[in-house]
Structure formats: structure tokens, C-alpha cells
Amino acid sequence: MLNERQPILQMRRIHKHFPGVKALSGVDFRLFPGEVHALMGENGAGKSTLIKVLTGVYSIDEGHVELEGQELIVRSPLEAQAAGISTVYQEVNLCPNLSVAENIFIGREPRRLGRILWKEMNQKAADLLQERLQLHIDVTQPLDTYSVAVQQLVAIARALNISAKVLILDEPTSSLDRNEVEQLFRIMNNLKKEGLSILFVTHFLDQVYEISDRITILRNGEFVGEYMAQELPRIELVAKMIGKDLRLLEELPTLAEGEGSAAKEVMLEASGLGKKGAIEPFDLSIHRGEVVGLAGLLGSGRTEIARLLFAADRPDQGTLLAEGEGVATPRQAITQGIAFCSENRKTEGIIGDLSVRENIILALQATRGWYQTISRKRQEEIADEYIRMLNIHPNDPEQLIKNLSGGNQQKVLLARWLLTEPKLLILDEPTRGIDIGAKAEIQKLVLTLSQKGMSVLFISSELEEVLRVSNRVAVLRDRRKVTEIADKELNQQNVMQAIAGG
Amino acid sequence: MNGLMKHHLFWPLVVLAALLLFNLLYSPDFFQLVMRDGHLYGSLIDILNFGSPLILVAIGMTLVIATKGIDLSVGSVVAISGAMACLTISEGADQQAGGLVLTAVGMSLGLSLVLGLWNGFLVAGAGIQPIIATLILMVAGRGIAQLITGGQIITVTSPAYEYIGAGSLFALPFSIFIVIAMYIAALLLTRKTALGLFIESVGCNPKASRLAGIRSGLVTVAVYMFCGLCAGIAGLILSSNVSSADGNNAGLWYELDAILAVVIGGTSLNGGRFYLTGTLVGALIIQTLTTTIYMIGVSPEITLVVKAFVVLAVCLIQSESFRKKLVHRWKTRRYPAEREVTRHV
Numbered sequence: 001m002l003n004e005r006q007p008i009l010q011m012r013r014i015h016k017h018f019p020g021v022k023a024l025s026g027v028d029f030r031l032f033p034g035e036v037h038a039l040m041g042e043n044g045a046g047k048s049t050l051i052k053v054l055t056g057v058y059s060i061d062e063g064h065v066e067l068e069g070q071e072l073i074v075r076s077p078l079e080a081q082a083a084g085i086s087t088v089y090q091e092v093n094l095c096p097n098l099s100v101a102e103n104i105f106i107g108r109e110p111r112r113l114g115r116i117l118w119k120e121m122n123q124k125a126a127d128l129l130q131e132r133l134q135l136h137i138d139v140t141q142p143l144d145t146y147s148v149a150v151q152q153l154v155a156i157a158r159a160l161n162i163s164a165k166v167l168i169l170d171e172p173t174s175s176l177d178r179n180e181v182e183q184l185f186r187i188m189n190n191l192k193k194e195g196l197s198i199l200f201v202t203h204f205l206d207q208v209y210e211i212s213d214r215i216t217i218l219r220n221g222e223f224v225g226e227y228m229a230q231e232l233p234r235i236e237l238v239a240k241m242i243g244k245d246l247r248l249l250e251e252l253p254t255l256a257e258g259e260g261s262a263a264k265e266v267m268l269e270a271s272g273l274g275k276k277g278a279i280e281p282f283d284l285s286i287h288r289g290e291v292v293g294l295a296g297l298l299g300s301g302r303t304e305i306a307r308l309l310f311a312a313d314r315p316d317q318g319t320l321l322a323e324g325e326g327v328a329t330p331r332q333a334i335t336q337g338i339a340f341c342s343e344n345r346k347t348e349g350i351i352g353d354l355s356v357r358e359n360i361i362l363a364l365q366a367t368r369g370w371y372q373t374i375s376r377k378r379q380e381e382i383a384d385e386y387i388r389m390l391n392i393h394p395n396d397p398e399q400l401i402k403n404l405s406g407g408n409q410q411k412v413l414l415a416r417w418l419l420t421e422p423k424l425l426i427l428d429e430p431t432r433g434i435d436i437g438a439k440a441e442i443q444k445l446v447l448t449l450s451q452k453g454m455s456v457l458f459i460s461s462e463l464e465e466v467l468r469v470s471n472r473v474a475v476l477r478d479r480r481k482v483t484e485i486a487d488k489e490l491n492q493q494n495v496m497q498a499i500a501g502g
Numbered sequence: 503m504n505g506l507m508k509h510h511l512f513w514p515l516v517v518l519a520a521l522l523l524f525n526l527l528y529s530p531d532f533f534q535l536v537m538r539d540g541h542l543y544g545s546l547i548d549i550l551n552f553g554s555p556l557i558l559v560a561i562g563m564t565l566v567i568a569t570k571g572i573d574l575s576v577g578s579v580v581a582i583s584g585a586m587a588c589l590t591i592s593e594g595a596d597q598q599a600g601g602l603v604l605t606a607v608g609m610s611l612g613l614s615l616v617l618g619l620w621n622g623f624l625v626a627g628a629g630i631q632p633i634i635a636t637l638i639l640m641v642a643g644r645g646i647a648q649l650i651t652g653g654q655i656i657t658v659t660s661p662a663y664e665y666i667g668a669g670s671l672f673a674l675p676f677s678i679f680i681v682i683a684m685y686i687a688a689l690l691l692t693r694k695t696a697l698g699l700f701i702e703s704v705g706c707n708p709k710a711s712r713l714a715g716i717r718s719g720l721v722t723v724a725v726y727m728f729c730g731l732c733a734g735i736a737g738l739i740l741s742s743n744v745s746s747a748d749g750n751n752a753g754l755w756y757e758l759d760a761i762l763a764v765v766i767g768g769t770s771l772n773g774g775r776f777y778l779t780g781t782l783v784g785a786l787i788i789q790t791l792t793t794t795i796y797m798i799g800v801s802p803e804i805t806l807v808v809k810a811f812v813v814l815a816v817c818l819i820q821s822e823s824f825r826k827k828l829v830h831r832w833k834t835r836r837y838p839a840e841r842e843v844t845r846h847v
Contacts, residue, residue, distance in 0.1 A: 310713075312712075312713060330712055330713050330715055331715045331717065334714075334715040335715075340713060342710075342713060347707070347709060347710070348709050348710050348713055349710055349713075350707070350710065351702075351703045351706045351707045351710055351711065351714075352706060352707065353702070353706045353774040353775055354699075354702060354703060354706060354774075358699055358702075358703075361699075362699070362703060362711075362714045362716070363714045363715055365696045365699060365700075366700070366714055366715035366716045366717075367715055368696075369696075370695050370696045370697045370700055371695055371696075372696075373694065373695050373696045374696070416714070
């Protein structure tokens with residue numbers, strides 16, 4: 001191989017604006033022939049946007065794209081395909097009720113005098129799958145008779161057949177099991193040897209090192225760097241993705257106090273709890289008065305755990321006991337003394353058209369049923385009390401909650417749950433998108449509550465925050481709980497190491 | 503003044519007043535009330551009397567719409583309820599007997615509740631979209647009503663039954679009192695208990711409501727049952743007023759008038775906040791409009807067209823963004839360029 005190879009695809013200083021958001025600012029990306037290049041970054045880092053501007057779904061505000069040395073301007077995915085850039089998306093974009101061969105050749109069927117040559121088409125499809133993907137299946141069967149993995153391969157076959165020079169695989173492995181992933185990787189390796197360039201997006205760190213030659217990291221829409229996979233240690237990859245310098249981190253003192261939690265009684269216990277596609281079976285117990293943190297990259301299964309513990313989602317396996325009793329619905333969870341502040345404040349938290357007062361009393365009223373009404377006077381007292389206690393602004397209980405800022409909405413939701421006097425409070429990203437002052441107030445509140453005997457499950461993308469408030473941290477990677485770190489071992493270095501794994 | 507204009511009842515009341523004013527100018531005796539044989543007569547009384555079934559149906563519809571649902575089957579339930587009552591009475595030995603009438607009323611209302619339960623089950627239990635779920639009963643209900651009446655118009659001769667829709671109390675039609683009672687019941691149920699809060703919460707954000715521990719399924723079923731009950735009572739009033747049950751035509755297009763009344767009253771089809779008093783005014787507007795159109799002698803072929811235009815005008819006047827746009831156009835009428843610049847302000 002040549003040392004001074006020319007990249008087949010080169011993107012330079014790409015900028016992309018959306019109203020109010022800078023999705024990409026000055027991103028560079030290079031793709032060499034016969035290489036698998038992984039695009040890494042947390043959710044919202046700009047990976048999908050970059051792929052979408054490359055494939056003509058979005059326009060480019062600023063910057064150049066060159067394909068094989070020629071300036072490339074694409075205005076639609078169709079044009080991108082014609083130029084040789086094919087994309088296989090996470091959700092298979094094929095017609096499940098058509099046959100495999102039809103799916104591969106749809107729109108480009110071999111014809112004579114307007115008649116489709118079925119025999120030739122089926123033969124071509126079978127040959128294509130056998131030669132390039134080592135897949136031996138009956139191509140006349142409807143696509144949905146095959147597994148998702150095979151469907152994915154068919155999608156790849158279709159992409160290859162449309163003269164692909166560059167193949168983009170956007171999270172192809174997220175719905176595949178271990179064996180299927182291996183099959184896919186074998187095929188990717190073969191294609192690589194044939195000289196195809198592959199852009200590979202995934203959340204799974206293990207897979208990145210298994211298949212990729214080169215890694216480009218994005219963070220908050222900005223280009224962090226391009227590295228050879230072998231030269232970039234895992235922990236550094238993680239540090240670069242979440243934007244923390246390790247040496248700096250080591251100097252930071254950890255504020256969490258290790259308290260012996262073993263002696264205290266168990267408040268909530270999950271054993272073997274799991275849901276396919278969301279989180280692999282995990283064990284987790286939370287004791288009275290303990291703050292347990294969940295750490296891991298975005299999309300590593302943190303929210304999924306929280307939702308299972310509140311019974312907001314139905315698990316496929318395992319048991320969930322709150323003080324020895326089973327929990328199957330959010331309502332039961334609430335009566336068992338569990339409260340859950342969702343990370344999606346807007347869609348799963350606030351009731352936008354209702355007032356602050358009504359939003360605060362909602363959960364308490366729900367547990368009392370419709371008949372045992374909280375009197376209007378009592379409601380106003382409660383609202384005033386919590387508005388004062390949590391510093392909610394504006395301090396008008398009749399204001400519609402949708403008119404409040406994010407931080408104040410969050411405080412109203414906290415008030416809603418504190419009012420039910422929960423034994424366990426699950427906080428999923430309670431400080432996301434709110435200002436520093438409100439953040440500190442919420443962290444302080446968590447510590448005060450736990451001193452009063454409330455258990456808290458604290459989830460946050462900000463590692464420092466998790467470490468500051470937690471007695472014990474459960475670490476997640478690739479939708480699996482990998483370890484728990486407590487007491488003396490609990491520091492940033494160890495948690496990062498566990499997040500990176502390997 | 504500004505605060506007054508912002509009140510949700512302001513525009514509906516303005517429209518109602520305008521309609522009444524038009525009537526006053528058109529026929530000065532519109533507001534005249536005459537006492538005859540201990541009964542009050544007059545156009546206003548007619549509006550209240552003929553409007554009472556619509557108001558009832560609209561009250562039920564308000565709560566359904568507040569949960570982001572819709573109930574298209576109310577017209578059919580009106581027909582079924584009337585048919586059931588008339589059938590029961592016509593098969594009795596003594597049509598005058600009070601017990602028989604009570605049984606008939608009880609059976610109709612029971613059946614209406616069951617029909618509401620069916621709708622609620624389809625929406626909350628089976629997860630069918632409300633417009634489709636209730637469309638089923640809207641279509642099938644006409645058939646059920648025909649089945650009950652045997653395809654004929656059942657006529658009954660029972661003064662006791664007739665009293666519901668045509669009798670009078672304190673010189674006023676009895677149906678008005680039924681409406682007032684149901685209106686107060688609905689107000690108490692939703693504003694004095696937490697039911698109203700739950701309904702608004704479910705309509706506004708069902709996901710968040712579930713996570714807050716509200717049994718949204720139960721709330722939804724209850725609301726559809728209440729709507730069924732309202733439609734059932736409306737059916738009794740309608741059929742007893744004419745002492746007969748017509749499975750084919752009773753309550754025809756009621757669902758549309760009811761939805762219109764709810765929307766004119768200020769409740770959004772997107773669910774959430776609901777206004778029972780607004781609905782009351784909305785239903786009165788529609789009934790006044792209908793009466794007016796008949797009174798001024800619009801030829802029957804085009805009454806619906808006239809009604810449609812007035813309703814369109816009412817909806818536009820109520821729309822805040824439309825009013826703003828109108829004012830803006832007027833203010834910038836000499837400066838088309840400025841209009842372009844300031845349009846989105």
C-alpha cells in the first residue's frame with residue numbers, strides 16, 4: 001500500500017446551522033480507499049448531521065466536499081447515490097413485503113420491452129449476495145421472512161449494487177446479536193479488501209476497535225480529531241468524546257463521602273431485570289438514605305434502567321422489588337414510594353397548559369384518587385411553600401408551567417415528587433440545560449434529602465456531578481451494567497476506566 | 503377592558519349578543535314573552551327548549567374533547583336512547599303508568615352508559631384513535647336504533663313520558679331544568695373533585711400523566727360514559743317531545759353541532775383546558791342561529807350554506823391570530839412594504 005494515499009472522500013471545514021443551534025462548525029472528515037473509518041461522538045455530537053449533509057439530505061452552509069478529487073455537490077440522497085455514496089440506515093429502509101430480489105433491484109429491474117425479466121433478476125440477486133456477502137438465501141422469499149441481520153445485509157447488497165464507492169453504515173449493529181455482528185464484520189472486512197471505503201457509525205466502543213482503521217471524533221458539532229485506531233487508547237477516546245482531559249481530572253478532589261451502605265436496609269432491589277434492545281439483565285439494589293449514581297456515555301442504557309426501576313417500561317425478564325413488594329406499573333411504583341423525574345421534561349414531565357400549582361399537586365392528587373380532593377386553599381399553601389423552598393421563579397402559582405424556563409420547570413417537577421414524600425427519588429438528568437445556580441441548588445437538595453433518609457438514584461452526563469453526590473456509582477457500557485464502584489475506589493479515574501472498558 | 507377581552511367567554515358572548523341584536527332589529531317581537539295557560543311562550547323560550555338536547559350533548563362532548571378525543575357517535579346514541587324508551591313504553595300494558603316510564607328511562611340511560619363504555623373501551627383499552635373508534639358506533643348505532651324500532655317510527659301515548667321533553671315546570675319547559683341539573687352536575691364533578699384536573703392533564707400530556715400516576719384509561723372511559731349518558735338524556739328529551747322514536751333521523755348530525763359548540767366555547771380540539779360555560783354559550787349560539795335562519799325565511803335549500811358561512815365568520819372572529827392579522831393589514835394599508843417587514847411581529 002502506498003504511504004501517501006489520496007483520500008477518496010474529503011470534507012473540509014463543514015458548517016451547518018439550524019435555527020438556534022450550530023449543528024456542525026468546521027468539521028473535517030477524510031475517508032481513504034479500503035478503510036473502515038469510525039465516526040464517534042455522543043448523541044448530539046453531530047454524527048447524523050454530518051452524514052446527512054454528505055448524502056444530500058441537508059444542505060451545507062459552508063465548506064467543501066471532494067470525491068476522488070472532484071468537487072461534489074449533492075442536493076438529494078438520489079444524487080449522492082448516483083455519485084457513488086450509498087447509505088444503510090439503522091432502521092432498514094426496505095419494503096418488507098417484497099421479495100429479496102425485488103428489494104435489491106427495485107427501480108432498476110432488468111427489462112426487455114417493458115417486461116421485467118424475473119429469472120434474470122433473481123439470478124443476479126442470488127449471485128450478488130453469494131459473491132460479495134457470502135449469503136445463501138432464497139431471494140424470491142419476502143424480505144420479512146428473514147431476520148433483521150439478513151435484512152441489513154440485503155440493504156448493504158442493494159447499496160453495493162448501486163455502484164458504491166463509499167458505503168455509509170449508520171449504527172448497523174444496534175439491533176443485531178453477537179453472532180450477527182460477527183457475520184457483518186466478516187463481510188465488512190471482505191468489502192474493505194475489495195477496496196470499498198466504509199464510514200461506520202456506532203455507539204459500541206468494543207466494535208469500534210474490532211473493525212475500524214481510523215477514528216474521527218466529534219463533540220458538540222466540533223471536530224476533535226482524527227486518529228488511527230491502534231494509536232488511540234480507549235480511555236483517551238472516551239475522554240475526547242466527553243471532553244475531559246484526564247490529567248486535569250486526576251487533580252480534582254472528589255467530594256463524595258464514602259459511607260458504609262451495607263448495614264442499611266434495602267429500599268429497592270432489581271435482580272436480573274432486563275429488556276431486549278434496551279438494557280441487558282442487571283442487578284441493582286438501593287439502600288435507604290443512599291445516593292446511587294449511574295455513569296456511562298449517552299445511550300449506554302442509563303435512562304432505560306431508570307424507566308425499568310419505575311416500571312414505566314415493561315421488562316422481559318427479572319424481578320423488581322420495592323421493600324419486598326413487586327412493582328408493575330408507574331402507579332404502583334408511586335404508591336410504593338418511588339418517584340421518577342424523566343429526562344424528557346417537556347414530553348414526559350410537565351403538563352404544559354396547566355398552572356404551576358396544578359403541576360405540583362398532580363402526583364399527590366393522583367395517589368389520593370379523584371374523590372379525595374385537595375382543597376383549593378391547601379393547594380395554594382403547598383404551591384407557595386414549594387415555590388419558596390425551591391426558589392421557583394416567577395413566584396406566581398397560577399402561571400402556566402410552559403411559560404417557565406427549563407430550570408424552573410425542573411424545580412416544579414421536583415416539587416411535584418417531593419410532595420409525595422417518596423422513599424426513592426429517581427432523577428434522570430435533573431440538571432440538563434439549566435444554569436449553574438439552579439444546578440448547585442439541585443445538587444445541594446439531593447444531599448440534604450439523602451441525609452434525611454431518602455434514597456436517590458442520580459443520573460447525569462456530567463461525571464463530576466455524579467461523583468459529587470453519589471455514595472456509589474454503577475457504570476454502564478453498551479447497554480450493560482459493567483461494574484459498581486463505591487467508597488475509596490470512587491474517583492474519576494476509575495469511573496472513566498470502567499466506562500471505557502477493555 | 504383588556505383583561506375582559508382576554509376572558510375566554512368574551513368573544514362567544516359578543517357573538518351571541520350580536521345574533522340576538524340582529525333578531526331584535528329584524529323582528530322587534532323577538533324578545534316578547536307571552537303567558538298562556540300557565541306556560542311562557544316566545545322565541546327565547548323556544549331557543550332554550552329546542553336547544554336543550556344540543557347543550558346536553560355538547561356538555562358531554564366537551565369533556566371528551568378535553569381528553570384529546572372526539573365522540574362522533576352521539577347522534578346515534580340519541581336515536582338509540584329514544585328508540586329504547588319508546589319501545590319499552592309501547593310494549594307496556596298501560597302506557598300512562600309512572601313505573602313503566604321510569605323503567606323506560608332507566609333502560610335507555612343504562613343502554614347509553616353501556617354504549618359510552620364501549621366507546622371508552624375502544625379508545626382506552628384497544629387503543630383505537632377516537633375518531634375511528636366512535637365512527638364505528640356512529641354508523642352501527644343507526645342500525646341498532648332501526649333494529650329496536652323495527653324500521654318503523656314508534657309512536658307512544660304517554661303524558662308521563664311526554665313531560666320530559668314537552669312538559670313545563672314553573673311556567674318554563676321541563677327540559678331546561680334537566681339541562682341546568684346536568685350542567686351543574688358536570689361543573690361540580692369536574693371542578694369540585696380532581697376529575698377535571700385529571701381530564702385536562704390526560705388531554706394535555708398523556709405520557710406525563712401516566713408517569714405522574716394518573717389512571718388515564720379509567721379517566722378516558724369515564725369521560726366517554728358521561729358523554730354517552732348526556733346523549734342518552736338528549737335522546738329522551740327529543741323523542742318525548744314528539745312522542746315518537748325515529749331511528750333514522752333522530753339526532754342526525756348532532757355530533758357536528760355539538761363539536762362546533764365546544765369549539766366556539768373555547769375548548770381546543772387539541773385537548774387540555776376545557777370550558778363548560780363556554781360550551782353552553784356555544785350551543786346557544788348555534789341554536790339561536792338555527793332559529794334565526796328559519797325566522798328570517800331563508801329558503802330551505804340553502805339554510806345549511808348560510809349557517810356554514812355564519813359559523814365560519816364566528817370562528818374567524820374568535821381566532822386571535824386572525825384578528826391580529828386583520829388589524830395589522832388595516833394599519834399598514836398604505837405601506838405594503840412595511841407590512842412585509844413587520845408581518846411576523
